[in-house]
Amino acid sequence: MATSNTGVEVRLPSAPRGRGLRLGGTRGVDLIAKMLTLVAAVSVLLVTVWLVIELWEQSELSRHAFGFRFLLDRAWDPVFGHFGAMPFVYGTLVTSAVAMLIAIPLGVGAAIFLAELAPRGLSDTLTFLIELLAAVPSVVLGLVGIFVVVPWVRTSFGPFLKDIFGFLPLFQGPIYGVGFLTAGLVLAIMVLPFIVSISREVLLSVPNDLREGALALGSTHWESTWKVVVPTAGTGILGSIFLGLARALGETMAVSMVIGGTPQIAASLFAPGYSIASVIADQFAEATGDLFRQSLVELGLVLFGITVLLHAVARLLVNTTARKAKGAA
């Protein structure tokens, strides 16, 4: 500062410019770090691109044979070499929808309890236990599905729904135990820990100023939570929901164990069905013939497409809510 007052310019010693790489010097280290992280970033991207290319090339036969009809065709007939993705797309979407319908209110509700109402010690313990649920291998949850959820749906939950909502096509027809509903229930269990633990974290990060601000205006504890804290955490909660949805769409093992393995489109949730991920896992090993195998690969491509689409929608939603909250609009 003093230099500018007196008009005397002091040249600070600076790193020599344009002298190339000085290994061991600051610039050398910076460069190496930059290259390493760049390589890491690029390789992640390359894996994704490579994956899409492989899926695309490996499904060439099927794509040429069926074209866009593949997406809309309801038939899946390996004997006559006739393949369509519709029943699997339907199964994937329906089971995920059932899962989210159950998991969103339960998960967000639990997160609100854990973040806003429960004493901190209890909250941490319960959250730990809930997060453990996320670590349970899906095949184990599949077993639980077969031995617990399937009989329960067949003998109690299914008949109960049928009694009350039997007038809806969703709850008509014979109850096998396996089917869309059961797969959705098992998926809900798998998705819950994601929604609960992330939503809780987001709620806890809401500044206390806002809680006090709402309370100071005479809100009850619940009003301050529901009208101020939850909306503030909205973007993050939405993020946790989409993370859960991504898991539900791609889940393979547990679904394949309880969905029934029947490629059909049925209005009833009690009916057995099939999902994209589970049919690939079930049938790939015994896929005879190139067309059969390539149709399964194309199913993988379709699943990838659905996931990308939903991810884009999620991004859009999160961005718009975030922008609305920040008021940049």
Added chain:
Amino acid sequence: MSATDAARLDVTQNLNPEKAQETAAVPEAGRNQPAVKIKARNVDFFYGPKQVLQGISADIRERRITALIGPSGCGKTTFLRTINRMYETVKNARADGELLLDSESIFDLALPHLRRRVGMVFQKPNPFPKSIFDNVAYGPRVHGLANGARLAELVEQSLRGAALWEEVKDSLHKSAFSLSGGQQQRLSIARALAIDPEVLLLDEPCSALDPISTAKIEELLFAIENRCTLVIVTHNMAQAARVADYTGFFLTGKLVEFNDTKTIFTNPSRKETEDYITGRFG
């Protein structure tokens, strides 16, 4: 003239002439002071086993501005948060003693009711992540005071009351975060005014603001004074001298001295008060 006298004079120059006159006009003995709005008698406060307020007794006058000054950690904010029982959000916090709003004990009032009557503005502006309109409408909606056109009118009145209307009338549906810090603080005041409180507690409302925004808020306080009783905690003694009719000096959990602002700043009866306002410590 001693150094102390010089320093004292310096602060005195900050005294608002209008205010000084007003107080001076009141006859010294048997003056007809405004009614007591908040009456504190022997208020003690504890965080767990730690006592942070000891025997606070004070009469806070209706429709006047009362400033609470003192060094950090002396208990002035705690006392403020006792008046609307905001301290109850903290675990193990406990208040004892008599604290009356008009003639009712604040400890007997239901919280939403108490806080409707006793509003609060915080140190840091804390707008909700909602539009400007919805921020101000929050209180009236929670208490079911108004809706539709009546609510819009109430929001406008409150924003005018907080001297913010002209700046935001065309952007009521923009997010409150689009406002500057000073505007956000005035929005917080508008939000508090919207439920027509009898008392407004302000906890260092200008500490995060620049001098121009601070001046606007101070001006605003004079305007609100006609409609509600104001209690302001401040670190800035010049601010207390400028805005307050009455000033209380807190030190280590005790209310050392409480009197009209002029007396506190020109003729304090306690040595500690004099030391503090002349800048010997704090």
